[in-house]
Amino acid sequence: MIEILQEVTEWGKYPVANGIYHVNGAGHLVQHNDTVFKNPLKGFSKSRRKFVKIGERAEELPAGVITVQGSNGKVYYIDDGKCSCPGFKFRGNCKHTA
Secondary structure (H helix, E strand, O other): OEEEEEEOOOOOOOOOOOOEEEEOOOOOEEEEOOEEEEEEEOOOOOOOOOEEEEEEEOOOOOOOOEEEEOOOOOEEEEEOOEEOOHHHHHHOOOOOOO
């Protein structure tokens, strides 16, 4: 699922327009306001910012991508033998790709 988040960060004396962010299950930004990204942005960070979940929508996955549920309940994606779980990112292998 893609979470739709409204930023509610108060920036103090610096007026900054907060936006609406669409974040996929892997934590990557797929849309900001009306801009849909062709490739998800992996550098999206929620640190020091406040968000309110205002909705969610089904995620459209590319052909060949498989979803698996981890033991902690999180959903991971396997694409071309590579898993989006932390174990695969750290070690290069995991139980989901076995």
